[in-house]
Amino acid sequence: MIKRIYVLDVSYDLEEGKPYIMIWGISEEGERVVVIYKDFRPYFYLIVSEWGDNIENEIKNYSEPDSPIISIERGVRKYYGKEVKVIKVTTVIPESVRRYREKLKSIKGVEEVVEADIYFSMRFSIDMNVIPCNWIEMEVERLDKKGYRVDNVYVLKKVRGIIDKNPPKMKVLAFDIEVYNKYGSPDSSRDPIIIIGVKNDKEEKQFVMKGNDREIINSFASYIRDYDPDIIIGYNSNGFDWPYLLNRTKIHGVKLDIGRKVNSQPNQGVYGHFSIQGRLNVDLLGFAMSISEVKVKSLDNVADYLGVMPREKRANIEWNEIAKFWEREEKREELLKYNMDDVRSTYLLGEVFLPFGLELSKLTGLPLDQLSQASVGNRVEWYMIREAFKYNEIVPNKLEREGEEYGGGYVFEPMRGIHEGVYVIDFSSMYPNIMLKYNIGPDTLVNDGDCHRAPEVNHCFRMEPKGFYARIIERLLEERKKVKEMLNNVNDNATRKILEERQKALKVMANAMYGYMGWVNARWYSKEGAEAVTAWGRKIIREAAEIAKAEGFIIVYGDTDSLFLKGKGDINSLIAKIEERFELEIKVEKIYKRVFFTKAKKRYAGLTIDGKIDIVGFEAVRGDWAEIAKEVQERVIERLLVEGSVEQAIKMCREIIRNIRHGKYELNKFVIWKSLEKEINQYETELPHVKAAKKAMKMGFLIKKGSKIGFVILRGKGKLSDRAEPYYNVKSISDLDLDYYIDKQVVPAVMRILEYFGVTEKQLKEEGRQGDLTSFFNI
DNA sequence: TCCGGCTGTTG
C-alpha cells in the first residue's frame, strides 16, 4: 500500500548481525508508525590512481567474517570538482567501517579512503532521500507490531518521493526535574530527584518524591509511555535532566524504558544529545544559545526576554535554596510552583523555537534532536554533505589542521561627536554574495589564467564552471526568494508562519557559509577562500565610500558592509550608483535622527527616526559590567539623544552615585557576570572571576569551562581579585566596596560618553550645587 | 607605566 509519512527520526539497530533501518514518523491518518528497511548496507569509497584487480583482490583479503565485504564496485565521482576513480566498498555492520578504513588505506594505489565517517542512518537518509521533517510518500507493507509502541509497523518497499505539505499536529511534552542539593552542586549518586513536572496540550502534572525517588521516576516513565509524545522538550535537558535521570535509574536498578521501541533507554549521541527511539528529544537551550541579547542563558532569563513568562509572574527561587524550600513544609508549595513555572516556560519556549527548528531540520536533514544540540558548523556541514551527494561530489575527510589567521572586514575611523540626520546603508548578505559572484571555494582556486583575482591577497578563482559553494549559495538565495514570493500570495496564517520560519532558516544557512569556510575543522575548509572573501569585502566597502563622497556625502562611520552617511547628496541615486558598480544589493538599513560616536570603533549610540534607541558596543550592552553601571550609562545616552541635555544627564548621575553611597539599590545590580573560557587550572593570571570561581568550587559548586561566574567586589584591602566573591555568598550591600562600583564601574561607563561634552570625573562625583553646573556650561 | 591575558563584543 502507499503511505505518506511525516518523518521524525531515522535510526538503526542490529538483528542477527545485520543492520536494519527504522524510519519513525506520523502518517497522514495520524498513526504513529515505524517503517523498517532491512536492505541498506554501509559503504565507503577508496580513491585510487588506477583501477585494478590487484587492489580489489587485496581488499577481499581484508574481509572479516563477522562483517564481510559484500561488494566492490568501480566508479567515477568528483573530488573538489575534478573527476576521480573510486572503488565503492560495501560491508554489513556499520561499526566495522572504521576498522576497514584504517586497514584499506595502506593498500598500494589507494590514495585516500573517504566517506567512511558518515553515520549509517544519515547515509540511508541521504541516499534514499528520506529527510526528517518532510512528508515522504512510500510503498509499504504492514508487519506485526511486536516490540514497538506504535499504531503500525510497516516494511519499506519503495520510496516514491517528497510531498510538499505542512507538518502534522505533533504531541509535545515539556518536562523539568528538581533535585535535592543541600550540599552544593547536586551529586546524582547521592541526591534524589524530588520533583518532576510535565506539561502537554492537555494537562500539567507533577510527580513529587515520597520516601525515595524510584517511584516518581517510574511514574514519569509510565506517563511518557501513556501520553506518547512525538517531541519531548526540556531546557538544558541533555546537560542535566537526562544524565541525572539515567544515573538515578542505574542506582535503583530500573530502566528508563520510554522509547517507542520496547526496552530501549535514552542513548547519548554524537553531539551529546540523548536520543529516544521514535521520539525527538529536543533541548531548547541549543536554540536559546543563538539569542545574543540574553547574556546569561538561564531558562527564566530567556523566557522573560521572549515574553513567554515575565519574571514578575513566576516563582523565583535561587537554585542553591531549593533544598531549603523542599525541607520546610510551608515553603514547599512555592517550590512546586517554581518547578511548574519552569515547565510552563519550557513548553512555551517550545512554541517559539520548534517551528524554526523543524524548518532547519528539514533544510539540513539533521533530525531535530541532533540539530538542537549540533553546533552551527555541524549544521552547515550536514547541509553541505547532502548537497554533495546530489552533485556526485565526494565528502572530504575531517583533517587536523593548524589554524591560520587572516584579515577580516574594514572598519572606518568614526567621526567623533553627535551627528544629525545620518543614513546607514548596507550591502545585503555581502559575504555570501561575494562568494557567489567571484565563484570562491577550495574547488575553484586556480593558479592563474582567466579568473577572478582577489585584491590584496591575489588568490584566483576560475570563472566557470560554478564551484560547490557558489552552487549551494545560489540555491539558498533562490529558494529564499521563492519562499518570500509565496509569502506574498498566501493568507493562511499557519502556512505563513511556516514560510516565515523557512526563509529565516535559509538566511541563517546562507550567512553561515563564509564563517564555515574559514573554520579550520570544516571539511570544505579554505583559508584562501575565506581570505579572498574579506579582501573583496574591504575593497567594495572602501570604493562604495569613495562613490558616496563623490555624491556629496560625508562618511561618519562604517564597518565591514555598512556606511554611515550624512550630507546633502541624494541617497537613492547613490544606492543606484553603488548597486550598478558592484552588482550587489544595497539598502537603507536605518536613518538616525541623532547618532553619537566617541573615538572608539565599534561603539556608538543612535536615536532612529522611529524613536528607537540603539546602543552598540558600549558597556550598557555588555554582559560583563554591573547592572548599575549599564543602567546609568543607558540613561545618560537616552537623555543626550532624546533631550540633548548634558545638564540633566549630570544631575541624574550625581543622584545615582549618591544613592549608591546610601545603599539604596538591590544587591543584584552589583553582580558582574563573566564566563570561564578555559578550565580553571589553565589560567595564567588570577583574574577576579577566576578567583571567585575557585571560591565557589571550594564550597562544592560544580564549575567548569564555559560556566558563567556571577561575582561582586567586597570592601577591604588587597587586590581586586582577592575581594571577588560569588554573589550568593553575600547577604548585604553593606559588605560591598561601593567606591569600586562608583569609581570603576559607574563613573567610567558614564565618562565614556560625557567626556566628549567636557565633563570631568570630579564634577560627577562632587555634591555640587546647580549653580556651578550652569556656569560651567556657559564657559 | 607598559604589556599580555582575558572577555565580550562587532559586522
Place this chain on the structure above:
DNA sequence: TCTTGCAGCCGGA
C-alpha cells in the same frame, strides 16, 4: 567546535 576587528579591564613585571 562558523569568522575577524576592536575596546578596555586586570595582574604582573
